[in-house]
Amino acid sequence: MELKERLQKQLEFIKEIDRIKYIFRKTRLFNSDRHENDAEHSWHLCMIAMILAEHANEPIDILKVIKMLLIHDIVEIDAGDTFLFDKNKNHSNTEEELKAAKRIFGMLPEDQSEELISIWEEFEAFESKEARFARAMDHLEPILQNHSNQGGTWSEFEVPYETVVKKKEPIKQGSEFVWEHVLEILEESVNAGHLKKGEKV
């Protein structure tokens, strides 16, 4: 492929992914009632990963983690955001998301398209140490946000403590140290009355 044609495809992709800025999450900014969009979320996760990398269970390739976090929600341009505590829908790895990955990353020159689909699949598979740490960061941010927002989505959707612990436990596989701290944050939220214990999961 001629270099000019490569650039043209790359710029079309760059323009297409602008749409991630219109995908709003259930969670809200810190101390705020404004919902967060996927671009803001992805930026924040990269920062969090960069700052907390030292707490990973194993040494990680931080560039790969950041690449995962930069692109992990791009599929939501087609597939939409699914709420972690949604009772009727899987949070991720759906057919719809794979189709989206193929369409959107497929706009790039083939070598780049293959690389990004492969990084996205690695993130989704939650098997490599980079995927486990990246996912831990993805799980951590809304906990910090909810904690700053009087329980945030936990209060709003009446999610009990036990469900939060169960859904968030994968953090442990990325960083046991961060997970210990998360348990303290959750306990604080329980004590403040923003998260309810003792309900059926």
Place this chain on the structure above:
Amino acid sequence: MELKERLQKQLEFIKEIDRIKYIFRKTRLFNSDRHENDAEHSWHLCMIAMILAEHANEPIDILKVIKMLLIHDIVEIDAGDTFLFDKNKNHSNTEEELKAAKRIFGMLPEDQSEELISIWEEFEAFESKEARFARAMDHLEPILQNHSNQGGTWSEFEVPYETVVKKKEPIKQGSEFVWEHVLEILEESVNAGHLKKGEKV
């Protein structure tokens, strides 16, 4: 410093930088009249850098470029956004920004604070090949946005073609190939009547 104390400082920093999501730029999203905020902008620049890295004039350390782009606008939390075409104020490197860098990055444990201030200073100095490429990406995004928005800020603030070329020429130092393409885009905008040629700089 005890590890728990490190984590506490890191989490305070992570919370503080959420404020970048409220800093709005003059430019607007692609094909849109909605202004872009600094978090969205920073995310998009990282994506653009990752995708266009092959066009850099020299091989670059992409992790360093991404770190620069992730953090380059954090100082605007205190110092605010300055418009590139502002006639009364320097775009960057002001005293105010340095003070902001020291306060905000200074929230982190000392080793991390020093690393981020140093990366931010390297970006601002525009001397290393990574800084030149990162700055090229920072200059490129609004050109693509304005091109998709019937001239965007060029029309809105009546910025003549010659001023745009002069202010955007640093792109060439990051990627001559991208700069050639930018000149074509600007020419297209002139032909479409969205950018005016032949005015005094």
